[in-house]
Amino acid sequence: MTAVLELIDLHKRFGRTEVIRGASLAVQRGERMALIGPNGAGKSTLFNLVSGRLAPDSGQVRLQGRAIAGKPPYEIHRLGLARSFQVTHVFPSLSVFENLRCAVMWSQGHGWRLLRLPGRMRRANERVCELLDLLGLQARREVPAMHLSYAEQRALEMGLTIAGGSEVILLDEPTAGMSRSETERFTQLIARVTEGRTLLMVEHDMGVVFGLADRVAVLVQGEVIALDTPERVRADARVQQAYLGRFVEAP
Numbered sequence: 001m002t003a004v005l006e007l008i009d010l011h012k013r014f015g016r017t018e019v020i021r022g023a024s025l026a027v028q029r030g031e032r033m034a035l036i037g038p039n040g041a042g043k044s045t046l047f048n049l050v051s052g053r054l055a056p057d058s059g060q061v062r063l064q065g066r067a068i069a070g071k072p073p074y075e076i077h078r079l080g081l082a083r084s085f086q087v088t089h090v091f092p093s094l095s096v097f098e099n100l101r102c103a104v105m106w107s108q109g110h111g112w113r114l115l116r117l118p119g120r121m122r123r124a125n126e127r128v129c130e131l132l133d134l135l136g137l138q139a140r141r142e143v144p145a146m147h148l149s150y151a152e153q154r155a156l157e158m159g160l161t162i163a164g165g166s167e168v169i170l171l172d173e174p175t176a177g178m179s180r181s182e183t184e185r186f187t188q189l190i191a192r193v194t195e196g197r198t199l200l201m202v203e204h205d206m207g208v209v210f211g212l213a214d215r216v217a218v219l220v221q222g223e224v225i226a227l228d229t230p231e232r233v234r235a236d237a238r239v240q241q242a243y244l245g246r247f248v249e250a251p
């Protein structure tokens with residue numbers, strides 16, 4: 001197996017507090033990995049180090065073998081890593097179609113003027129149609145994003161994340177705020193849109209973790225203390241201790 005994304009001995013401190021303390025893990029090509037850990041463990045910080053929002057104090061991040069730590073987010077995106085955020089980044093007054101087309105254009109490095117070239121416009125529109133089918137949003141394509149339901153907005157956000165066809169997808173709490181039935185549908189959507197890609201996601205919902213993840217990485221106080229299949233991680237005594245036993249409540 002080939003590691004597509006590698007985190008190697010990462011360290012990051014804010015002031016006097018070391019938040020990431022030698023975190024290492026490798027995500028294999030085509031794997032779906034969940035990153036879990038108690039509140040304040042450093043999950044978002046780790047995502048920020050991988051996606052380029054923060055630079056590590058030491059250590060390295062490798063994307064398809066290439067060192068990316070410290071590069072700006074747009075460059076890391078162009079190299080094949082896309083990240084979603086807990087807060088949605090949609091343009092509220094633009095339609096679903098227009099939002100997706102902006103993301104497709106941006107990922108190809110085109111501005112509006114270049115899109116006027118007929119070939120580019122046609123290719124961008126075709127890609128948007130593929131995305132609408134994949135997301136189940138074809139019937140909602142002309143609706144302004146602000147009129148979508150919460151779950152539809154999250155689906156659109158997912159579309160914006162994958163629009164550029166990145167190999168590696170980072171999802172930050174993709175089902176946060178959803179009802180049980182919305183969560184189940186969205187879990188299926190995540191499985192569909194990440195088919196054939198590599199996924200690393202922060203997720204608190206153990207139903208989603210067990211439904212999607214091939215392996216689970218457990219971050220506690222800035223260190224990866226376990227990295228294994230969901231079942232083995234659930235049985236790990238250190239994980240039980242870190243979660244004060246609550247992890248056993250998983251399905």
Ligand SMILES: Nc1ncnc2c1ncn2[C@@H]1O[C@H](COP(=O)(O)OP(=O)(O)OP(=O)(O)O)[C@@H](O)[C@H]1O
Nearest residue numbers: 014015017019037038039040041042043044045046
């Ligand atoms: N920019 C920052 N400046 C100072 N401290 C920070 C900064 N970002 C995060 N922290 C601190 O780092 C620690 C880890 O935060 P982080 O958000 O990465 O944890 P988390 O595992 O994502 O938590 P949660 O599950 O609650 O979202 C926390 O104590 C937080 O207060």
